[in-house]
Amino acid sequence: MTSPELTHDLLGPELLASPQRLYHAIVTTTPVHFAPQTHGFVVAKWTDNMALLKDPGLSPALMTAALDMRAPEEAEQLAWIRKTVRMWMGHTVPEDHTRIRRLLHRYFTPSTVRGLEPTATAIADELLDAAEERGRFDLISEFAYPLPARVIAHMLGVPTERHEDIQRWSEGIVKVFTNRDMPGLLDAQASMREMVDYMKTIVDEHRASPREDIISVFVEAEKEEQISAEEILANCVLLLFAGHETTANLIANGTVALFDHPEQLERLRAEPELTANAVEEMLRWEGPAGSTMRMNGAAPRTVAGVEIPPHSLIVAGLGCANMDPDEFEDPLRFDVGRAKPKTLTFGMGAMFCLGAALARMEGRVAFERMLGRFPKLAPAEPPQWRLTSPLNRHCDRYELSVR
Numbered sequence: 001m002t003s004p005e006l007t008h009d010l011l012g013p014e015l016l017a018s019p020q021r022l023y024h025a026i027v028t029t030t031p032v033h034f035a036p037q038t039h040g041f042v043v044a045k046w047t048d049n050m051a052l053l054k055d056p057g058l059s060p061a062l063m064t065a066a067l068d069m070r071a072p073e074e075a076e077q078l079a080w081i082r083k084t085v086r087m088w089m090g091h092t093v094p095e096d097h098t099r100i101r102r103l104l105h106r107y108f109t110p111s112t113v114r115g116l117e118p119t120a121t122a123i124a125d126e127l128l129d130a131a132e133e134r135g136r137f138d139l140i141s142e143f144a145y146p147l148p149a150r151v152i153a154h155m156l157g158v159p160t161e162r163h164e165d166i167q168r169w170s171e172g173i174v175k176v177f178t179n180r181d182m183p184g185l186l187d188a189q190a191s192m193r194e195m196v197d198y199m200k201t202i203v204d205e206h207r208a209s210p211r212e213d214i215i216s217v218f219v220e221a222e223k224e225e226q227i228s229a230e231e232i233l234a235n236c237v238l239l240l241f242a243g244h245e246t247t248a249n250l251i252a253n254g255t256v257a258l259f260d261h262p263e264q265l266e267r268l269r270a271e272p273e274l275t276a277n278a279v280e281e282m283l284r285w286e287g288p289a290g291s292t293m294r295m296n297g298a299a300p301r302t303v304a305g306v307e308i309p310p311h312s313l314i315v316a317g318l319g320c321a322n323m324d325p326d327e328f329e330d331p332l333r334f335d336v337g338r339a340k341p342k343t344l345t346f347g348m349g350a351m352f353c354l355g356a357a358l359a360r361m362e363g364r365v366a367f368e369r370m371l372g373r374f375p376k377l378a379p380a381e382p383p384q385w386r387l388t389s390p391l392n393r394h395c396d397r398y399e400l401s402v403r
C-alpha cells in the first residue's frame with residue numbers, strides 16, 4: 001500500500017490550539033503517512049512505535065538528521081557540531097553507546113535519584129521563596145527551567161553561577177531539534193561551542209581534583225581509556241542540555257494541563273499522594289518530546305500496511321501514540337488518577353531515556369512543593385506558546401500569581 005495522503009498540518013494552528021486533538025486525529029485516521037513537513041514517515045500507533053523503538057535495525061537520526069540534509073557547502077560550515085553530536089551516546093555506533101551509557105548508569109538509577117530528592121526539594125523551595133516574595137512569577141524562567149538545570153549541574157559537578165549562560169546555550173542547542181534552517185543550525189553550533197569551551201575548564205578542574213560527581217567518573221574512566229577527552233565534553237553538553245530542557249517542559253505543560261482542568265487540579269490538591277501518578281498522566285497528555293526519529297535501514301519495511309522505503313526518515317510519533325484509543329481508554333480525557341498510563345514519552349528500547357527516573361522525581365517534587373505551598377496559585381496571564389517543530393509546541397512564558 002502506498003502512503004496515505006497527509007490531511008493535517010503538523011506545525012500549524014491545530015497543534016498550537018490542542019496537540020492532543022491533533023495527535024488523536026492522526027492516530028485514528030492516518031496511523032502511518034509520509035509528512036513532507038518532517039521529510040519522513042510519521043508512525044502514530046502505540047504498538048507500531050513500540051516495535052520501531054525496540055528495533056536494533058533502525059539507527060537514530062535525532063539531531064544529525066537536520067544536519068545531514070544540508071547542501072555540501074553548508075554541511076561543511078556545520079562540520080564541528082555534527083562531529084560533536086556524533087559523540088553523544090545514542091548517536092554513536094552501538095558499542096560506543098553501550099560503553100558510555102554503562103559509565104553513567106549508576107548515577108541515574110532509582111536509588112541514586114532518591115538520594116537526590118533532598119537537593120531537588122531544597123532548590124524548589126528556594127525558587128518558590130523568591131516567587132512568594134514577589135507575589136507572582138514566570139513559571140518557565142523562574143521555576144521550570146532553573147529547578148532541573150541546577151539539579152543536573154549538581155550531579156555533573158558544574159558550579160551554578162553560570163546557570164543563566166547554561167540556559168541560554170541550551171536554548172541555542174535545542175535549535176538543532178527544532179530549526180531546520182541554516183541560521184538556527186549555526187546558532188546551535190555557536191551555543192554548543194561556548195558550552196564546550198566553558199566545560200573544558202570545569203573538566204580540567206576535575207582532572208586536578210576529582211570529587212563525587214559525574215565529571216569525576218568521566219575523568220577516572222579517561223585514565224583507563226574508556227572515554228576520550230572529546231567524548232567527555234560532548235556528553236557533558238548532552239547531559240546538561242537534555243537534563244533540564246525536557247523536564248522544564250514537563251513542569252510547564254503539566255501546570256497548563258492542571259489549570260485547563262480545574263476539577264483535576266482540585267482532586268490533586270485534595271489527594272497529594274496522587275502526584276506521582278499525575279506526573280505520569282502529564283507525561284502522556286503532553287510530553288516534552290512529541291516525536292523522535294530513526295533512519296530506516298537498507299531494506300524497505302512495512303508498518304501498518306504502508307511500505308517505508310530504504311534509508312527513509314521515520315518519525316516516531318510519541319505524542320500520537322500517547323493518544324491511541326487502542327491503548328488508552330478515552331485518551332482525550334486528562335485524568336490525574338488514570339491507572340498507570342504506559343506512555344512512550346521516554347522512548348523505549350536501547351535508547352530509553354537515561355534520565356527518566358530523575359525527571360519523574362523532579363516533576364513530582366515540583367508539583368508537590370508548588371501546589372503544597374500555594375493554595376491560591378492561579379494563572380495571571382495565559383500561557384505563551386510557540387511552534388517549534390512538527391508535532392511539538394513549547395511554552396515560553398506562563399505568569400502565575402501566588403495570592
Ligand code: HEM
Nearest residue numbers: 089090242243246247250292345346347351353354355359
Ligand atoms: C520529562 C523529561 C524527559 C523526557 C520526556 C525525555 C525524553 C527522552 C526520549 C524520548 C529519549 C529517547 C530518544 C530516542 O529514542 O530517540 C531520551 C533519551 C535520553 N535522555 Fe531523556 N528525557 C527527559 C529527561 C531527561 C533527563 C532529566 C536526562 C538527564 C540527564 C535525560 C537524558 C537523556 C539521555 C542521556 C538520553 C539518551 C539515552 C541513550 O541514547 O542511551 N533525559 N529522553
